[in-house]
Amino acid sequence: EILEEVMKEDGFQPDTAPALPKSLPKLIPRGSNPADPDPRCPRLAQTLGELSLSPRPGSRECRWSQPPGMGRERLEELLEPPRLVITEQPKQRGMRFRYECEGRSAGSILGENSTEAAKTLPAIELLNCQGIPEVTVTACLVWKDWPHRVHPHGLVGKDCSNGLCRVLLKPQTNPKHSFSNLGIQCVKKKEIEGAIEKKLQLGIDPFKAGSLKNHQEVDMNVVRICFQASYRDRSGLTRILSPVLSEPIFDKKSTTTSELRICRMNxxxxxxxGGEELYLLCDKVQKEDIAVVFRKESWEARADFSQADVHRQVAIVFKTPPYQQLELAEPVEVEVFLQRLTDSVCSESFRFTYLPRERDAYGVKVKRKRGMPDVLEELSGSDPYGIEAKRRKKPPGYLDHFIP
Known part of the structure; x- marks a missing residue:
């Protein structure tokens, strides 16, 4: 009561609640004509009194349903587009690039999981291509690094021409393919520009990188295989899938990228x-880019040698490093391998055994055990003064050889 009297004295009057309109606005779906509602969609509530949380009985069909012309294959293609994957990478090292003038096969690229007992081949697989009758897969050589320009070297072997390899696959029958008898043919430096321009004229440029004015920047000792698939859709248009790159493949005859191998140790x-001098025979190496490493679990040390100790790239004379523990109770076996300094590539290891250190390095104890010679025994013999031993013996005659 006191508050009401104060408000009346000050002239404050409380606002009255607004009156509700006689008719509430109608709720109409966005984009629809209120005069001609869509019979396929359920009618929205006209007034607030008609709103209800319970579902309205009747058909739930709406304009957002699947069109009658779209099949299941089309939906799968939109959700999971076709793509190409490499199931078996090519072996990175051990493959020699050959020139065309050698007049013989360029060999065969093996798979990365290939062994002496079981050989494998590079392989690819097409995914989500069940509704496509035919797919063309093209393989070409590109640079190892970005922008992956077309490489002057080419592929030779089965299904190859002009340095390219093309195969036709039927995914419905067999979506997988292995590349057999696939080799790499290298070109001479003066033929680099012509080889690249020829491939560009054929339309081979997976990454649209174009040509290069200075062709001396091309790394001739390493390549990548680029796989790209294409097919025709139902409307007859050519669809090209994204290119897929293999791991780098290095030339075996190049000493900067070839595989390291120890042939023999003396x-x-x-x-x-440490300090033991050893001789090691190996495949060709760069004398300024090689190291001999000794390793045992977490311990690692390099052998001592200079560039002058590398003989014609195939032999190394070095001294062993000291082991981490000089007080050994028993021999310890370690690994010895070659390591290239630029890319840290290592060879297969050889075994080397560190022997315990000798307790009597100067042979003092051995000298004490020798003792003095027995003079009395020599004087009591048949020749005490050694006169007969000093006399010259008569050389044997011819008949003495036949006398028993």
Whole structure:
């Protein structure tokens, strides 16, 4: 009551609630004509009194349903588009690039999981292509690094021409394919520009990188295989899938990228103190880019040698490093391998055994055990003064050889 009296004295009057209109506005779907509602969609509530949380009985069909002309295959294609994957990568090292003038086969690229007992081949697979009758897969060589320009080297072998390999696959029958008898043919430096322009004229440029004015920047010792698939859709248009790159393939004859291998070592053991001189025969290496490493679990050390100790790239003379523990109770076996400094590529290891350090390095104990010679025994013999031993013996005659 006190508050009401104060408000009346100050002239404040409370606002009255607004009156509700006689007719509420109608709810109409966006984009529809209120005079001609869509019979396929359920009618919205006209007034607030008609709103209800319970579902309205009747058909739930709406204009957002699947069109009658779209099949299941088309929906799968939109959700999961066709693509190409590499199931078996090519072996990165051990493959030699051959020139055309050699007049013989360029060999065959093996798979990365290939062994002496079981050989594998590079392989690809087409995914989500069940509704496509035929797919053309093109393989070409490109640079190792971005922008992956067309490489002057080419592929030779089965299904190959002009440095390219084309195969026709039927995904409905067999979506997988293995590339057999696929080799790499290299070109001479003076033929680089012509080889690249020829491929560009054929329309081979998967990454649209174009040509390069200075062709001396091309790395001739390493390539990548680029796989690209294409097919025709139902309307007759050519669809091209995204290109897929393999791992780099290095030329075997190049000493900067070739596979490292130890052929032989002249010793298999040495003292744990190090300093033992060893001779090692290997495949060709770069004398300024090679190291001989000794390793045992977490311990690792490099052998001591200079560039002058590398003989004609195939032999290394070095001294062993000391082992981490000089007080050994028993011999310890370690690994010895070659390592290239630029890319840290290692060869297969050889075994080397570190022997415990000798307790009597100067042979003092051995000298003490020798003792003095027995003079009395020599004087009591048949020749105490050694006169007969000093006399010259008569050379045997011819008949003495036949006398028993």
């Amino acid at each position: 010793k298999e053991s040495g003292p744990c103190t």
